Amino acid sequence: MKLTEAIERGLTVWTESVATAIEAVADRQLRRPRVVIRYDQPEAIVMTVQTPPKARPMLAAARLNPALGAAQVGLSPEWLRTLRGAVLDIHLAAENVLIRPLDFPKQAEPFLNGMIRTQIGRLTPWNLGQVLYGYSAPRAASDRIALTLAATPRALVQPLLAFADQVGIAKLVITADVGPTDGGPIQIFRTSLRSSLAGGRDLGRVLKLGWLSVAATTAVLLIATTLIGGYLDGEIEDAQAQVTRLRAALRPAMGATAADGLLAKRKQTSPASVIVLDTLSKILPDGTYVVEMHLENDRLQISGLTQDAPALIRLIEQTPQFSRATFYAPTTRTAGEAGERFHIEARTNAYFGDRA
Known part of the structure; x- marks a missing residue:
């Protein structure tokens, strides 16, 4: 079971990496609009278009309350068309984020992600399934490294995640504003909800299912080829054995026939x-x-x-x-x-x- 889970996890990571690379190329080629949300208060969210799509006018800022559960309420058709397939940047204000400075030995730098992941329950009031977190780039000081951890409860941004899924957002990025002294905004969450390249579905999931389908089809064809090949090989061996037996059975008769023919010819051509x-x-x-x-x-x-x-x-x-x-x-x-x-x-x- 653990081997199966490891294979599935590795396949998921690989397909997500490939999907991210494909989406990055698509973003450059398709010039998707980038929508920015300033999250200060849950009831007062301001949404603006940072990079309007080509040949479209700049839309006025929109205010909405995703906690109401009706994402489309109050949004114009132009806004809904813009949001579909766009990249959504959510900026959390500092008061909505837990900021904690961390200090580690310099030798621990290659293992920071795993160390923070295993200690997230001690560093924050939430467990790993309840929190979204990220950290700044390490800053070296002598034989130590310093960094800033930013974390927020998943429940805080869950309405925004539901909103993004309803309106057809392609990519979603959540950053925490921790101030310039800590190195600027820290990314705490990033995901591809769906892709226009995959018909509005998650490109990573589509790639994963496609790879599994190809692997399953290849396995079935390999098994079928092996079985059919084994059956045909057995039939060929049986046919060759039958031919060998027939030749062995006919060889004395053929010899006798030849000898009889020689005797008859000699009898006909040689007088007694x-x-x-x-x-x-x-x-x-x-x-x-x-x-x-x-x-x-x-x-x-x-x-x-x-x-x-x-x-x-x-x-x-x-x-x-x-x-x-x-x-x-x-x-x-x-x-x-x-x-x-x-x-x-x-x-x-x-x-x-x-x-x-």
């Missing part, structure tokens, strides 16, 4: 030795003996004994299963043999059916 031998046994005449046979791819070589070797060439060529028959070695006749020794080479055909 048994079929070649069967065909030769049918076409070779009686009295012919095959001693050796070599079959490599589509090349057939046979050798053996026969009565008429050239006739074998003719028989092999006439068979549709063979082509390009020729002698690859001389035909010889050896004494004691019953025939000629032949060496024939031919090309085999892959298809062993009937010739079309």
